[in-house]
Amino acid sequence: AAKDAAPAANETAPASPGDRAKSEAEKILGTGWWGTGNYFSITKIVLFIIVFWLWVYTADWMNDDMEHRKVESREMRNLQFFLIYLIGSAIAFYIPTFWAAFPITVLVWIVPAVVYVKLRNKGLPEPEKVWTRDHIVYVYAVLLSKIGVKVKMKKRMSYETGVPVELAPTEKGAAPQVLQGRLILARNAPGYNDFRAYLYDGLLRGADAIMFDYTPQKTVVRHQIDGVWIEIIEVPRVVEKGKEKDKLELALEAGKLLLGANPADRRSKQGGPFVATLNKTKYDCEFVSQGTRGGEAMMIQFVRQKVAFNTLDELGLFPQVQERLRTFLNAPKGFFVISAPPANGLRSSADVFIRNCDRFTRDVAAVEDVMHPDRQIENIILNRYDSSKGESPMTVLPDIFFKEPQAVVVREMVNVDSLTLCCEEVVNNRLIISTIKAKDAVEAMFRFLAMKVDPQLFASALAGVVCQRLVRKLCPECKEGFQPPPQLLQSLGFAPGTVKELFRVRSPLPPELEQKRKPCSTCNDIGYKGRTAIFELIELNDELRSLLVTQPNPAAIRQAVVKQRQPGFLQYGAELVRQGITSVDELSRVLKM
Ligand SMILES: [Zn+2]
Structure with missing residues (x-):
């Protein structure tokens, strides 16, 4: 309908000055998605594409944000966001007046995004919220600083930023002032936020313990997940000019200060209990550090609420x-x-x-x-x-x-x-x-x-x-089926031909594809879960x-x-x-x- 209506309007002779003005405006703006003649108006298409790119950017950010926060219904939400936009835009195309149609494409982008942000901000600690006054000021400050403009911001305390994990030492029998003193000392240490970030990562991945294996060349960080130590990252020791310690050493020093241990002592066994709070859940933690032959080892253990089975069925007993x-x-x-x-x-x-x-x-x-x-x-x-x-x-x-x-x-x-x-x-x-x-x-x-x-x-x-x-269970999301060779079946005690398919941890793709692949959000690419x-x-x-x-x-x-x-x-x-x-x-x- 829009296609036919637009050119027709231009062919009618203007009758009055008012009509003429309207017709002039229509010459520029057109009526529907079409410009004068039988082609799309460039201006309108550009406007549409701008909104489309903004939508793509928003959708991408939402997806990353949900992945980061481990939102279980992520795929469903993505689909909803996509369908609303698709249906809205399709309807807009059939509306003959462009200036009535265009706002619809804007609304189907903005309204779901606002609803999403409203819902996500609920229950999140302040530094994690977006679109708050502080956050917008911060984003502008970052953008403006790139072109040389400095914006005055309310200075946040260092421990108020970063990951949403709060820490408190809990040594039994220690006076509250002593514990408070340790907390202040740790908060002022340069590595405090990094220490919290390592804890946060461990808690999010469901680790029972985090191990830092420190040597003068590098530190290997491992998580104990479902009873198995898994290497998470190898951090080479990089010391900035004019400094004596690298970031990881500073982080672990902050951890020691929190427990009243001596950061300079890297040989004797030190440590103690503390509590980490994440999203209102408290985790009892235990920190231990001790010198090793090649350097120092530090371990943080989380005392998680153990799953209590009640029946033999729940135990998985045949x-x-x-x-x-x-x-x-x-x-x-x-x-x-x-x-x-x-x-x-x-x-x-x-x-x-x-x-x-x-x-x-x-x-x-x-x-x-x-x-x-x-x-x-x-x-x-x-x-x-x-x-x-x-x-x-x-x-x-x-x-x-x-x-x-x-x-x-x-x-x-x-x-x-x-x-x-x-x-x-x-x-x-x-x-x-x-x-x-x-x-x-x-x-x-x-x-x-x-x-x-x-x-x-x-x-x-x-x-x-x-x-x-x-035994660890294969991750149901990313396990991979394969045809078992006869010898394998025999070693498991199965007669040849009785089992068509077995499962294993996903095999890696060719390197260039493997790099682009998004990690499995269920098992963090470990391949096992529970x-x-x-x-x-x-x-x-x-x-x-x-x-x-x-x-x-x-x-x-x-x-x-x-x-x-x-x-x-x-x-x-x-x-x-x-x-x-x-x-x-x-x-x-x-x-x-
Ligand atoms: Zn998986």
Whole structure:
């Protein structure tokens, strides 16, 4: 319609001065998107293109901003922003009057952008907000300074700018004035903002710890994510002229000042606790520095809220294994052991297992050290001893057994007396559940034997041992399918041709494409996100019991377990690989533990 209307208007003869003026104006501006004659007006097209470029710039900034802030609905928001503009512009093209159509293209750019900024500024700390008075002044000041104009700005305190992480030392027993003094000292240190920036990065990536490995040539920064140290960046040591220290050294000095440590001392072990606050969430942190052979190592650990599992399903335990496990936990008698290597979730898994022990129709008692309290479990009678007073489970066990409970949970045996008494009680129709740190089920047995318990007594009481290890899960966003070669399937115990596709960490693209690629926002290009467990459950039988007494060496027991076809970590892990939950590489890393 616009196409026909515009030229027609120019052909009509002007009748009055008013009409003539209107016609003159139309000659210049045209009526629709078309100029005089049958072509687009250059002015209008230029105006449109300017708005279009502004829109592209805004869309790009929004996308980067959302990525930076880890907004989960980023792609949805991008699509919305795009569709609003597309539909708005399409409508504008069908409006015959240009000066009615053009504002629409401006509005469909500006209104969604304003709404976005309003929503994003909500809940963000001041330095992160955009379009505030301070921010606009700042942007203009930067632009004007490029052409030599200096604008006076309200000077921000150094700690008010930069990343939105606030720090506070929290040493127990230290006077508040002392802690406040340390904070002021750290805030005035030149590296304070960089120190916060390193913390911020670690928190955003979901690290459990940050390690700085300092040498006179370079510093390697690593994050511990899902139990694995990942190199994040290698910072070469660059010292500016006239200065003695590089930026990273200054950052770590600020960290030491915060904890009241001596920055000049780079040999002895120093450190302490502090709290980092990010978006109103508080993180308990621990900072340790110590000299190494080549320089100095510093570590910041975050005490994150551990995910608490409640059911065997949540633990990811396969139904068949759940059933076998329940048989042990609800057996009338026997000594049952729950084990895991250090830092492999023994405590939280033991909680779940114990919850699955029938504690509603049976009397279940538990022994706990006052110094290491566990998560409360309903319907279990708790009996406490105090290890700081030299007490052990033996302090309370005789009284407990006197009351004849059907099951007793003793997480830490502590000494041979407790262990012996528990094994003896199994004969009196009692179930004993205990935990121990060990890399596999066989090692768990030998850790108990190493306490010098009578092997005959222990072997006859022992009913079963479960062991768990944690494996990282492949990132669901960027994992890559591949056709497994027959040898690989065979090594996992699958018959050839039974598995069509397995998954692995994404392979890198050719260098020039790899550089342009945006990193995976789910896993930060690590390829893994979160962890799950693999299990090994050994059921004691006559052959294993007699081996424990006559041939007490781990290799012999392991061999017998394999011969009896009791499924181990490999079988369990292979199933996770088959389901695409983890990779062959990750499984072999964990199996080599
Ligand atoms: Zn990913």
